[in-house]
Amino acid sequence: xxxxxxxxxxxxxxxxxxxxxxxxxxxxxxxxxxxxxxxxxxxxxxxxxxxxxxxxxxxxxxxxxxxxxxxxxxxxxxxxxxxxxxxxxxxxxxxxxxxxxxxxxxxxxxxxxxxxxxxxxxxxxxxxxxxxxxxxxxxxxxxxxxxxxxxxxxxxxxxxxxxxxxxxxxxxxxxxxxxxxxxxxxxxxxxxxxxxxxxxxxxxxxxxxxxxxxxxxxxxxxxxxxxxxxxxxxxxxxxxxxxxxxxxxxxxxxxxxxxxxxxxxxx
Amino acid sequence: xxxxxxxxxxxxxxxxxxxxxxxxxxxxxxxxxxxxxxxxxxxxxxxxxxxxxxxxxxxxxxxxxxxxxxxxxxxxxxxxxxxxxxxxxxxxxxxxxxxxxxxxxxxxxxxxxxxxxxxxxxxxxxxxxxxxxxxxxxxxxxxxxxxxxxxxxxxxxxxxxxxxxxxxxxxxxxxxxxxxxxxxxxxxxxxxxxxxxxxxxxxxxxxxxxxxxxxxxxxxxxxxxxxxxxxxxxxxxxxxxxxxxxxxxxxxxxxxxxxxxxxxxxxxxxxxxxxxxxxxxxxxxxxxxxxxxxxxxxxxxxxxxxxxxxxxxxxxxxxxxxxx
Numbered sequence: 001x002x003x004x005x006x007x008x009x010x011x012x013x014x015x016x017x018x019x020x021x022x023x024x025x026x027x028x029x030x031x032x033x034x035x036x037x038x039x040x041x042x043x044x045x046x047x048x049x050x051x052x053x054x055x056x057x058x059x060x061x062x063x064x065x066x067x068x069x070x071x072x073x074x075x076x077x078x079x080x081x082x083x084x085x086x087x088x089x090x091x092x093x094x095x096x097x098x099x100x101x102x103x104x105x106x107x108x109x110x111x112x113x114x115x116x117x118x119x120x121x122x123x124x125x126x127x128x129x130x131x132x133x134x135x136x137x138x139x140x141x142x143x144x145x146x147x148x149x150x151x152x153x154x155x156x157x158x159x160x161x162x163x164x165x166x167x168x169x170x171x172x173x174x175x176x177x178x179x180x181x182x183x184x185x186x187x188x189x190x191x192x193x194x195x196x197x198x199x200x201x202x203x204x205x206x207x208x209x210x211x212x213x214x215x216x217x218x219x220x221x222x223x224x225x226x227x228x229x230x231x232x233x234x235x236x237x238x239x240x241x242x243x244x245x246x247x248x249x250x251x252x253x254x255x256x257x258x259x260x261x262x263x264x265x266x267x
Numbered sequence: 268x269x270x271x272x273x274x275x276x277x278x279x280x281x282x283x284x285x286x287x288x289x290x291x292x293x294x295x296x297x298x299x300x301x302x303x304x305x306x307x308x309x310x311x312x313x314x315x316x317x318x319x320x321x322x323x324x325x326x327x328x329x330x331x332x333x334x335x336x337x338x339x340x341x342x343x344x345x346x347x348x349x350x351x352x353x354x355x356x357x358x359x360x361x362x363x364x365x366x367x368x369x370x371x372x373x374x375x376x377x378x379x380x381x382x383x384x385x386x387x388x389x390x391x392x393x394x395x396x397x398x399x400x401x402x403x404x405x406x407x408x409x410x411x412x413x414x415x416x417x418x419x420x421x422x423x424x425x426x427x428x429x430x431x432x433x434x435x436x437x438x439x440x441x442x443x444x445x446x447x448x449x450x451x452x453x454x455x456x457x458x459x460x461x462x463x464x465x466x467x468x469x470x471x472x473x474x475x476x477x478x479x480x481x482x483x484x485x486x487x488x489x490x491x492x493x494x495x496x497x498x499x500x501x502x503x504x505x506x507x508x509x510x511x512x513x514x515x516x517x518x519x520x521x522x523x524x525x526x527x528x529x530x531x532x533x534x535x536x537x538x539x540x541x542x543x544x545x546x547x548x549x550x551x552x553x554x555x556x557x558x559x560x561x562x563x564x565x566x567x568x569x570x571x572x573x574x575x576x577x578x579x580x581x582x583x584x585x586x587x588x589x590x591x
Contacts (some may be wrong), residue, residue: 003392010389014378097373099338103390156585260340263278264333
């Protein structure tokens with residue numbers, strides 16, 4: 001593991017140095033992201049103008065969920081950006097070279113590109129999170145901090161696992177991977193609101209199959225001391241990191257299974 | 268060292284319907300046809316051998332190599348490389364092999380070779396003193412000094428191939444797989460690569476399995492040749508026996524003084540004629556070269572003549588034709 005991490009950072013350094021020349025475009029992209037964040041929060045505000053509360057959750061509580069999602073998604077995208085190249089590697093057969101090396105192909109591919117401009121989005125997420133906590137009047141002590149951090153960690157793990165599953169589908173067809181990404185980004189939109197407001201079938205998908213809702217909703221219920229209308233077992237609130245890690249383990253298993261189906265290309 | 272038995276690989280190929288309606292149907296019903304790329308292949312390669320692996324495009328050469336390296340999982344059969352099953356223990360297998368794909372780079376496109384070597388050294392966990400020794404050695408024998416600090420994308424094909432070879436051998440692998448290593452190279456570059464391969468095979472006892480279209484590669488490097496066609500091994504023996512397989516044939520090239528009709532004795536066949544230039548193929552079991560030349564010189568006035576071994580291309584073409 002330590003060796004893998006060291007190789008990851010060595011490769012990351014090598015790749016990132018090659019990318020530095022595109023720096024000016026980062027600035028524009030960050031500006032675009034900032035505007036997008038603002039538009040998103042305005043969107044949430046407009047909803048609350050009309051309804052005052054969503055499923056018993058106030059405006060700032062929803063902004064908190066928005067911040068959580070943005071940060072977790074931002075980190076996951078940053079870590080997983082190398083996975084975006086897998087469809088191309090599979091199509092051209094370049095994936096071959098990652099299979100003839102004595103390290104895991106993931107350690108090799110993950111640092112392949114590091115979308116530094118996504119850092120901008122992360123910062124916006126952090127601002128949304130901090131402001132929402134302040135406006136909601138939460139004074140973060142040890143307990144609150146632990147909940148916030150473990151939720152972020154779990155949500156990030158789940159998103160990363162979703163990206164990994166999506167990339168794995170490309171070993172069969174590119175289309176199936178794109179279809180799956182609908183769940184990833186759909187999940188991102190879902191976790192911006194408390195899952196209790198959705199139809200049961202939709203809610204259950206994002207609670208128990210793709211646990212995006214599970215890891216963001218239950219801990220936040222404790223954080224804001226909300227009434228929990230689903231009457232879920234209380235221990236759900238404490239096992240989110242475990243659920244996230246199990247989901248990641250399943251994704252890794254699927255990835256390994258997918259590699260065995262890799263067909264390469266003719267030469 | 269390498270033992271392959273009953274090796275098979277099938278690919279499922281999706282049959283695509285064309286057009287908008289067809290594309291929509293493709294989404295819902297997937298029809299597969301199964302294609303056997305490699306069928307019941309058996310062979311053994313001993314330590315220190317250099318084996319040529321020949322076959323026409325799509326015969327199954329690359330598929331075999333990809334199974335040996337662990338990239339592809341065989342449909343049936345077993346592979347053992349030094350006691351390791353490549354597709355089950357990919358990482359273990361990777362440590363003992365070096366791979367060069369002529370049409371695919373192992374180096375980092377945007378980095379200079381020297382940095383690629385350092386990264387590979389890390390990936391293969393080569394101790395730094397040993398890595399330095401190996402790099403220096405390859406810089407020396409492959410003459411890499413001049414472009415060591417140029418990004419790989421700016422190198423010529425020949426320079427790149429020399430770097431690929433160095434990259435594949437940094438971790439002292441016992442086996443080297445080469446898939447079309449001389450493709451697209453000029454004569455000089457080909458020659459330097461052959462000399463290098465000969466050296467590492469003879470001096471360092473690296474076992475080599477080489478696929479190529481260039482039969483000069485095989486003739487100058489390998490004592491043993493395997494020929495695959497339609498996924499089946501159709502020859503596995505020495506080059507000499509490959510040539511001898513269809514009788515002992517030689518070619519006679521003639522320059523005639525006059526553009527006249529030529530009557531050939533028994534055992535000869537006209538291969539091509541270009542005005543006064545004639546190429547004759549003859550079977551040395553039936554007629555010997557001096558006999559044939561005397562015969563022809565008696566009937567025609569000749570300006571020039573030369574006798575050649577039948578090129579191995581011809582031999583292989585014959586094998587393919589008889590198999591079809």
